[in-house]
Amino acid sequence: MRTAFIDTLCEVAEKNERVWLLSGDLGYSVLERFAEKFPQRFLNVGVAEQNMIGIAAGLAMSGHIVFTYSIANFPVMRCLEQIRNDVCLHNLNVKIVAVGGGLAYGPAGYTHHALEDLAVMRAMPGMTVVAPGDPVEARLATRAIADHPGPCYLRLGKAGEPVVHTVEPKFRIGEAIVMRSGEDVILISTGGMLERAIRAAELLSDRGISAGVLSMHTVKPLDEKAIHGAALRTRLICVVEEHGETGGLSDAVARTLSEHNATCAFAALNIPVEENGKIGSQSYLVERAGLTAESISERIARALKQQ
Numbered sequence: 001m002r003t004a005f006i007d008t009l010c011e012v013a014e015k016n017e018r019v020w021l022l023s024g025d026l027g028y029s030v031l032e033r034f035a036e037k038f039p040q041r042f043l044n045v046g047v048a049e050q051n052m053i054g055i056a057a058g059l060a061m062s063g064h065i066v067f068t069y070s071i072a073n074f075p076v077m078r079c080l081e082q083i084r085n086d087v088c089l090h091n092l093n094v095k096i097v098a099v100g101g102g103l104a105y106g107p108a109g110y111t112h113h114a115l116e117d118l119a120v121m122r123a124m125p126g127m128t129v130v131a132p133g134d135p136v137e138a139r140l141a142t143r144a145i146a147d148h149p150g151p152c153y154l155r156l157g158k159a160g161e162p163v164v165h166t167v168e169p170k171f172r173i174g175e176a177i178v179m180r181s182g183e184d185v186i187l188i189s190t191g192g193m194l195e196r197a198i199r200a201a202e203l204l205s206d207r208g209i210s211a212g213v214l215s216m217h218t219v220k221p222l223d224e225k226a227i228h229g230a231a232l233r234t235r236l237i238c239v240v241e242e243h244g245e246t247g248g249l250s251d252a253v254a255r256t257l258s259e260h261n262a263t264c265a266f267a268a269l270n271i272p273v274e275e276n277g278k279i280g281s282q283s284y285l286v287e288r289a290g291l292t293a294e295s296i297s298e299r300i301a302r303a304l305k306q307q
Helices: 002-015 032-037 049-061 077-088 117-122 135-147 191-206 224-233 249-259 282-288 293-305
Strands: 019-023 042-044 065-071 094-099 128-130 152-156 177-180 185-189 211-215 218-220 236-244 265-271
Touching (some): 002 019, 002 032, 002 094, 002 135, 002 152, 032 042, 049 077, 049 094, 077 117, 117 218, 117 236, 117 249, 128 135, 135 152, 177 191, 185 191, 185 293, 191 211, 191 236, 218 249, 224 236, 224 249, 236 249, 236 293, 249 265, 265 293
Parallel strands (some): 019 042, 128 152, 185 211, 185 236, 236 265
Antiparallel strands (some): 128 218
């Protein structure tokens, strides 16, 4: 995803001289192509994320569109006060990019596990929160947030994520993408869970369970219309996300279902709190959390049987 992001950002910056990129001394082997093409619009601020947001706010107040880039929690947690006060409360054109969403940096330990970021950024006033599901969506999301006025948060994977979309979909902020239809269960996925959600749906289909998938690439503003429509035509809605149990997509969907008095069942599959602090590869940690395609399909099949 990060390669799709930087390639697209270079294309956007080629056409728009207002686009800047700031790095917190990270992004080596990724950001060089932007720095080489646009040296006057690239700045490595060093290991000083709070300053990075302050500089970004100043540039944005001067009329620029500023992307900040760092890994996992560093562009969010270390500088949340600056994001809230400098960027959000002034509704500035600052786009905060975090690479390594969820457990992508699993071996680096909990400091690098982004398990609260969606919750935190959803809470920020005026913040648009986008978590693309594959490199195709990452490319489209980069273009979209560059054009979108105001603060944005772009949550990316790391590298090597599979391409899910064989045809480029229509991509609009706040509009989910229908990946497949289903009547028994609809899986709502955000971020890097998309490929696993689709494989889980295929496994369920092999068992005679009609499973649909929605790619909810925008967590805020939420596509409430798509959720409400899904609730009317299915027995179970299941959110799958590589995020903690509190404040992420599952909480947002649950609130929407409640407000619409939905009668379908609801399930949330995410990272249990007891898994916090575990160290290992992303695949190992995902398996521990029960978020493999096989585990997801089993848990959904059991939930449907209990109805």
